Amino acid sequence: MPRRHEVLHATEIVVIDGPTAAPDDIVRVGDPFAISVRIDCASGCRLGSRTLEIRGPDGSAHAVEIVDGRATAIDLVASTKPGRQTWTLSYAPAPYAPAGQSVPSHAAVARDWSYDIAPHTASLAVWGVPDTIPAGQPVTLTVGATSTAGLVLAGRTLEIRNALGEVLARPILGKAPWPGTTALLWAEVHSTAPRIRASPLGLPTL
Numbered sequence: 001m002p003r004r005h006e007v008l009h010a011t012e013i014v015v016i017d018g019p020t021a022a023p024d025d026i027v028r029v030g031d032p033f034a035i036s037v038r039i040d041c042a043s044g045c046r047l048g049s050r051t052l053e054i055r056g057p058d059g060s061a062h063a064v065e066i067v068d069g070r071a072t073a074i075d076l077v078a079s080t081k082p083g084r085q086t087w088t089l090s091y092a093p094a095p096y097a098p099a100g101q102s103v104p105s106h107a108a109v110a111r112d113w114s115y116d117i118a119p120h121t122a123s124l125a126v127w128g129v130p131d132t133i134p135a136g137q138p139v140t141l142t143v144g145a146t147s148t149a150g151l152v153l154a155g156r157t158l159e160i161r162n163a164l165g166e167v168l169a170r171p172i173l174g175k176a177p178w179p180g181t182t183a184l185l186w187a188e189v190h191s192t193a194p195r196i197r198a199s200p201l202g203l204p205t206l
């Protein structure tokens with residue numbers, strides 16, 4: 001409890017900068033990002049060095065030093081789950097003023113800050129398919145996949161199915177990107193054309 005001659009000032013945590021929802025500023029699962037905060041005193045004090053605790057959606061916590069009422073470019077890492085995630089910011093007040101001094105103390109305050117974490121997306125491509133393939137004859141083509149998470153799809157298995165849903169091939173994506181690309185992983189597929197005329201090859205699936 002504050003002593004009678006001390007005045008407890010209300011404080012507020014304001015998030016003054018962070019990721020936006022712009023297409024080129026999307027935070028995806030596991031991505032690093034940064035926020036900046038300001039601690040306001042309702043009575044207009046300039047706040048000195050204090051500590052802000054940030055607890056993430058995974059329960060991890062770390063302390064950030066507040067200098068001159070601010071902490072800028074606080075490095076955070078997006079949760080491993082997509083969707084709306086919440087961080088809890090807690091401002092730890094300074095110890096009360098020594099006896100005999102009427103320096104005001106500042107109230108502890110906490111607030112939540114939420115942000116939508118996007119999932120990673122993947123896209124698939126097929127190339128090198130001959131214009132016509134004799135029914136029942138061997139066919140070689142190339143399939144590829146890219147992910148917004150970079151090269152995480154290396155070693156993943158694709159499935160190529162025919163129009164009946166039967167699996168024709170299970171190519172495994174390599175670790176090296178297709179020449180000239182940074183993240184298009186690929187695999188060569190050796191399969192057999194359907195015996196039914198004009199029966200399409202199914203699109204690959206992850």
Ligand SMILES: [Zn+2]
Nearest residue numbers: 009041043045
């Ligand atoms: Zn104050």
